[in-house]
Structures are given as structure tokens and as C-alpha cells.
Amino acid sequence: MTQTISLTIDGVAITVVDGTSVAAALSLTSFPAARLSISGQPRPPFCGMGVCQECRITIDGRRRLACQTPCRAGMRVEREAELRSEKHG
Amino acid sequence: MNAPDAIVVGAGIVGSACAWRLAHRGLRVTLVDNGRPGATAAGMGHLVCMDDNPAELALTTWSLALWRDILPRLPDDCAWRDCGTLWLAQRPDEMEQALRKRQRLADFQVRSEPLSAAALTAREPALGNGLAGGLWVPGDGILYAPKVARWFIEQAGERLTHITGEVVTLEEPRVLLRDGRRLQAPVILLACADGANALLEEQWLRIKKGQLAITDRYPPRLNHQLVELGYGASAHAATGKSVAFNLQPRPTGQLLIGSSREYDNRDPRLDPDLLAAMLRRACDFLPWLGELNLIRCWSGFRSASPDGQPLLGPHPHRPGVWLALGHEGLGVTTAPGTAWLLADLIAGNATDIDAAPWLASRLNQQEVNP
Numbered sequence: 001m002t003q004t005i006s007l008t009i010d011g012v013a014i015t016v017v018d019g020t021s022v023a024a025a026l027s028l029t030s031f032p033a034a035r036l037s038i039s040g041q042p043r044p045p046f047c048g049m050g051v052c053q054e055c056r057i058t059i060d061g062r063r064r065l066a067c068q069t070p071c072r073a074g075m076r077v078e079r080e081a082e083l084r085s086e087k088h089g
Numbered sequence: 090m091n092a093p094d095a096i097v098v099g100a101g102i103v104g105s106a107c108a109w110r111l112a113h114r115g116l117r118v119t120l121v122d123n124g125r126p127g128a129t130a131a132g133m134g135h136l137v138c139m140d141d142n143p144a145e146l147a148l149t150t151w152s153l154a155l156w157r158d159i160l161p162r163l164p165d166d167c168a169w170r171d172c173g174t175l176w177l178a179q180r181p182d183e184m185e186q187a188l189r190k191r192q193r194l195a196d197f198q199v200r201s202e203p204l205s206a207a208a209l210t211a212r213e214p215a216l217g218n219g220l221a222g223g224l225w226v227p228g229d230g231i232l233y234a235p236k237v238a239r240w241f242i243e244q245a246g247e248r249l250t251h252i253t254g255e256v257v258t259l260e261e262p263r264v265l266l267r268d269g270r271r272l273q274a275p276v277i278l279l280a281c282a283d284g285a286n287a288l289l290e291e292q293w294l295r296i297k298k299g300q301l302a303i304t305d306r307y308p309p310r311l312n313h314q315l316v317e318l319g320y321g322a323s324a325h326a327a328t329g330k331s332v333a334f335n336l337q338p339r340p341t342g343q344l345l346i347g348s349s350r351e352y353d354n355r356d357p358r359l360d361p362d363l364l365a366a367m368l369r370r371a372c373d374f375l376p377w378l379g380e381l382n383l384i385r386c387w388s389g390f391r392s393a394s395p396d397g398q399p400l401l402g403p404h405p406h407r408p409g410v411w412l413a414l415g416h417e418g419l420g421v422t423t424a425p426g427t428a429w430l431l432a433d434l435i436a437g438n439a440t441d442i443d444a445a446p447w448l449a450s451r452l453n454q455q456e457v458n459p
Binding site: 038053056063 | 305306307341381382384385
């Protein structure tokens with residue numbers, strides 16, 4: 001049986017299959033952006049292999065690449081406050 | 090198209106500033122650039138008063154005064170900030186170096202202020218307590234040079250024609266482009282860094298490869314460009330590889346970290362060992378840097394003349410050929426002085442500073458360093 005784990009993205013609980021990357025977990029939400037660019041554009045993961053640096057995101061208080069970070073049980077994934085308000089706008 | 094009065098080869102910060110100045114002086118200018126990024130695209134964009142010799146201090150001081158008239162007119166994306174420079178002393182004996190630097194700057198009416206260890210920490214708290222002190226030069230600043238170069242070109246107006254092409258042969262008063270086009274003008278100004286070697290059939294410019302790293306965006310912790318006082322020793326080491334601490338807080342919240350030097354290596358690939366040494370040096374000054382993420386590292390190429398000073402003015406024996414070459418790491422700082430000086434020399438006017446130290450004719454009069 002496939003094992004699942006739970007983590008939070010911006011405080012909202014999400015359950016994913018073990019082995020899912022944070023980038024993949026973001027894509028399961030209604031708003032997959034990882035961060036805002038300097039000009040205010042929402043930037044989702046792009047290359048998926050740790051090169052383009054588009055998916056920088058805060059995970060358990062440290063800046064990480066979402067595509068290079070496997071989800072762990074209890075992990076806290078947080079996006080910028082401006083981005084959180086944008087996804088509801 | 091009517092023949093221009095001047096052709097400028099190279100649209101980096103120096104060539105763009107020269108083309109802009111010449112156009113403002115009434116010349117019809119064609120600016121030719123090969124479209125490949127050069128030192129302007131790779132560099133830090135530090136406006137810095139440098140004082141390794143009186144001529145360099147005269148040129149940088151004058152250029153910074155010219156910049157002060159230009160800077161307020163720049164659009165936001167040029168990212169000018171008047172953050173000043175903090176020169177950092179690791180050891181107490183380096184404070185003597187700071188005091189000598191202060192005196193040299195004062196001789197040119199450049200304000201600077203020595204800082205004790207406590208005063209340094211008060212001015213830049215994120216430096217912590219490990220340093221002996223420093224020298225604050227408030228008149229220095231930073232900008233984003235590629236955008237400024239573009240702004241010079243836009244501001245030059247209709248007298249400037251900007252074309253993309255690679256100049257492959259110089260037969261004054263003509264230049265030949267790789268695609269077969271020929272341009273002709275009584276003034277041909279080379280601002281194409283070491284690309285001038287092939288055009289002039291000389292070996293006047295040497296490459297000094299550098300590497301830079303930039304962090305992700307973080308809440309601002311630093312307010313000044315930081316440079317170690319030992320920077321000069323590294324910058325002028327003529328052989329081998331060297332690193333020196335140089336760090337710039339960008340308006341985006343990113344930290345741009347330098348610097349390294351390596352002669353005659355034209356390979357653009359990163360040298361991971363040298364990069365690691367550069368970052369370790371940075372962490373000597375700011376241990377908390379190790380907690381931050383880098384998002385990009387890249388290399389670039391400074392071009393240096395045999396004596397390390399720029400070549401500005403007429404070619405020694407080819408009438409109609411003018412040089413604005415070999416600025417090494419100071420092209421951004423000295424672009425306006427270069428442009429003003431060249432425009433005056435080309436017009437046959439008196440110059441605001443002595444042009445003699447910069448003339449390429451000096452290369453024939455002295456032993457050239459190997």
C-alpha cells in the first residue's frame with residue numbers, strides 16, 4: 001500500500017504520497033507559485049531539477065528549492081505573505 | 090545613411106558613455122557592438138573612489154563628480170544607491186593603511202571617516218565585532234551598469250545610430266564588419282576591451298578573469314558596499330589566482346559577493362576551488378553569510394593594460410584611431426571621465442584633467458611587464 005504523509009503549505013494541511021517533492025505538492029494546491037519575482041510576478045517551479053532557482057521557498061524556516069526537497073511528515077512550507085494574499089485575490 | 094562623424098566600437102558602459110557624450114557634442118555617431126556580454130554585464134557596478142596612484146585618484150574623483158550630475162536622472166531600473174563604501178580592516182595594522190588612504194582622499198577633497206571597531210559596528214551592525222575598524226567613504230555608490238549603458242544610448246538621441254555587428258578589420262578611416270558591411274568615419278573610437286588587440290594587431294590588453302556569486306533575496310541586513318582594505322594587494326597581484334572580500338547589498342535584498350582574479354584564463358567556466366576560496370574569504374568577514382543561499386555564480390573578464398592603467402586618447406601612431414581601453418575593474422566608475430576626456434581630446438579642446446598619464450604612447454616608453 002502506498003504510504004502517505006501530511007505537511008502544511010501556508011498553514012493548510014495537505015496529504016501527499018511519500019516521495020513527493022515539495023514542488024509536486026505545490027502543484028496539487030490551487031495556487032502552485034513558490035514565490036513572487038522582484039517585479040511581483042508569481043513564479044511556479046520550472047526546471048524541476050534544481051538549476052533554474054525559480055522554486056525558492058521557505059521550508060521549516062530555511063530557504064530551499066521546492067523541486068529538490070522531498071516532503072516529510074509535519075514539514076512547514078511557507079510562501080511570502082504577499083503571495084498568500086494574491087492567491088486569494 | 091550619411092557617413093557618421095565617429096564610430097564607437099563596443100557598447101559597454103565605457104563605449105556607451107563615449108557615444109552619448111560625442112552625440113551631445115554634436116557629432117553623428119555610429120555605435121557598433123557585437124551583442125555579446127562583456128565586463129559591463131558581468132561586473133558589480135561599484136562607483137568607487139580609487140587611490141592607488143594620483144592619476145587614478147584624479148580620474149575617479151572627477152568621474153564621480155560627473156556621475157553625481159547624471160545619477161539623479163537615471164530611471165529606477167538603473168538601481169543607483171548612494172550607499173558609500175566601508176573599507177574594512179581585519180588587523181590593527183590595517184588601520185594605518187586606512188589613515189593613509191584617508192589622507193590621500195582628503196588631498197583630493199574626497200570626504201572619508203576612519204571608524205574604530207565600535208564605530209564600524211555602530212555604522213554596519215551586521216559586521217559583528219571581529220574587525221579592527223574601517224574607513225567610511227560616503228561619496229561612493231552602486232548602480233546596475235547594463236541598464237545605465239542602455240540609458241546612455243537612449244539618451245543620445247537621433248545623432249546616435251546603434252547597430253549590432255562585429256568589427257573584424259580596422260583600416261582607418263574604415264572598419265569592416267564580419268557580415269561584409271563597411272563603415273567610415275574620421276574618428277574611430279575603440280571601447281571593445283581586449284577585442285582591440287586583434288583590431289590593432291597589438292597585445293596591449295590582458296584578461297583578468299573574475300567570478301561573482303549572488304544570494305537569494307533576504308530582508309536587508311547591510312547598508313554599505315563592503316571591501317577589505319587588503320583588496321589592493323589582491324587586485325594588483327600580477328600572477329596566479331587571488332581573492333579579496335568585496336560585497337554589495339543590492340536593492341533587491343540580494344548580496345553580490347566578490348571577488349577573484351586570475352590572469353590570462355579565457356575559459357568562462359567557473360573555477361569551483363577559487364569560488365570556494367572567495368566565499369570562505371567573505372565568511373571571514375560575515376560568518377552569517379554561510380546561512381544564505383546562492384542562486385547564481387558567473388564569471389567575467391576584466392581587461393588590463395600592461396601597467397594596469399587605462400589607455401585613453403589617440404592611438405600613438407594611427408591618426409583617426411582613438412582608445413578607451415583597459416579600465417580593468419574601474420570601467421563603471423570612470424566611464425564619464427573617459428567620455429568627457431575623449432570628447433575633449435577628439436575636439437582638440439583643453440581637458441579638465443591631465444590626459445598625459447592615460448596616453449597609449451607611454452607603452453612605447455617603458456618596459457612592459459611580462
